Amino acid sequence: MRFVRLPAPVLRVISPVMRWWWRIRRPTTFGVKALLLHPDEPTRFLVVRHSYADTRRWGLPGGGFRPERETPQQAAAREVGEELGIAIPSSSFTVLDTVATALEAKRDTLTILIATAPARSVTCSPELAEARWISNLDELGEAPVSRWLLLSLRRAGMASGPV
Template structure:
């Protein structure tokens, strides 16, 4: 059963307050999803529980003792969008941020799903395929999405 977005919002607020006290080290991944038939398009999402007006990349947290960033990206895309990814995602950039009172190790990957058809989980309120050179204007665009689009892109067969 999907978790209601209000529950996710409250959980995220509690987690952020805990981060300010504890200052943990966390690991996150963001996936730049390239359209399977048009490499000039990518999938952008809006989350339902945090920064709801922002266009961003799908992704989430992971435990590096249990999975790699690439494995986490595949899992997150499957959970959030029901999109399968069969090829190994390619790491575009790894960086460390200190936002929200924690040390966050963020990996941005590029991946190509096997289909353009997706289903939104309760974590997302919206998603759409857009041209990489024409991002949405009906809301702000996350810095991680902009950063992902400036990274050198891998050559695909």
Template sequence: MPVPVPTAVLNAAGQLRRIWWKVRRPTTYGVKALLIHPLDPSQCLVVQHSYVDRGWWGLPGGGYHPRRETAEAAAIREVAEELALTISECPVVLDTVTSRLEGKVDNLTIVVARPTSEAFQLSAELAQARWTSADPAAFPSDARVSRWLRRALEANQQMNQT
């Protein structure tokens, strides 16, 4: 079992990374996973991170190296690390976004997946998580919901309508 990393260390590492990005301007690859409840497809799992965007509901995920793993494999790994959940079927790509914010080139892949269980365990990276409606209209307009969560919910809804 991995040793938990203190929140203060995660905060400091995040600040140092942002400074390094402004100097180096790297290309990064990340993945976010929209997790659909294994027994109720109208529910999804939302998380609040402990070290960045605290107070915002978002999706589990993280960085990966495309030479070492695919976005889908990275999503499976990140979900296991952050929530101790297993995904047995290959995630489906909902969207891929490239941005140039924060002085770097970010490539983000958003996937949808269904874990084998609804029971999760939070890692130190997450402050909280909960199952909630997967309908983007169910979130109040003033809710602190990340743009990636809204985008994932809308893409998933469109995919299910076709």
């Protein structure tokens, strides 16, 4: 399946429209988030800022998928490839957690996975404003952080405290 890469300005316009549509329709969706570990320093991990919606918030790469077409591992590999230009085999991804959420007015099942990146270099797609390898969240200063990033770090044993 081939996906069309939309420019960041188009994504910023579409994002609020989609959120509005989700509030009306309340669809059931499936998504993945990928915690990527640095290939040489496993205490470092990759964080991203998206170019649409909350552009200040740091989070994890990922996106939606259809379970009848691919597994969460396949979806994570696809999303990492699309967003970061990193080729990671789907068999390299391990599930950290699966959560049900009603954020953004959707009934969403989100699978959080972890894998080690094969290289440290990334190429951000238009969906991403920035990507950084960090060893702790303090490196982000006062910037907001995604709840899924916090949960993934806790599940991976890289952070402490309640979710």
